[in-house]
Amino acid sequence: MKLNLSLQQAFKSPDLALKRAHIKKAIETTLDHVEVKTDSEIGIACVDHEQSHRLNLEYRGKDKSTNVLSFPSDIPEEVLPLLDARPLGDLVICIPVVLDEAIEQHKTAQAHFMHMLVHGTLHLLGYDHETSDEDAEEMEALEIEILAKLGLENPYQEQ
Template sequence: MKLSLSLQQDFQAPELVLKRAYIKKVIETALRYIDVNQDCEIGIACVDNDESHKLNLEYRQKDKPTNVLSFPSDIPEEVLPMLDAWPMGDLVICIPVVLQEAIDQSKTPIEHFTHMLVHGVLHLMGYDHETSEADAEEMEALEIKILAKLGFDNPYTEQD
């Protein structure tokens, strides 16, 4: 599997230095874990509160910024065989929200960013945590296992 990554960093923070190679490694680990073997394309935008707020209001009717928004590709399945790589979609990650949540949850910025990246990738793959308790448990279990492969603790346990 080959991953093509488009990375747009409109908002950067000194406490969270993001390297393209690291982001690719996280995404590739998640995709391999759920048995994606085809070449893929993904877009990631790291944004500020204002941009996240605007997009969250427009697409989810929620009047606040959020940690990660997922925009799965809506290319018809019959077109996919004609493409060199499967366009998974785009993720919009709000860095200020991720940083504040990391503080609130007693996590490092990179630990929480990595969790949000895995969470968003799973959303692009069709996983959902809002439709049923069973779906939420399945998605959380995958996140825990993928993050463990990356060397991180269970993000759903309370930190001291």
């Protein structure tokens, strides 16, 4: 499985060094864990509060910025065989929210960012923690397993 990654850093912070190789590894580990075998592509935009707030309001009706927004690809199934890689969609990650949450949750910014990558990628694949308690438990369990493969601690464990 090959991953094509488009990374746009509209917002950068000295408190979070984003390395393309680490981002790619987190996404590839997620895809491998849930047995995605096809070549895939994903877009990631790292944004500020204002951009996240605007998108969250427009697409989810929530009047605040949020850590990660997932926009799954809506390319028709019949078109997919014509493509070199399956478009999974786009993630919009609000760096200031990730940094604030990392402090609140007593985690490193890098660990929390990686968690948001895994979490968002699972959303792109159709996993949803807001539909039922069972779905939330399934998604959290996957996140814990994937993050462990990346050498990161359980993000839901109290620190």
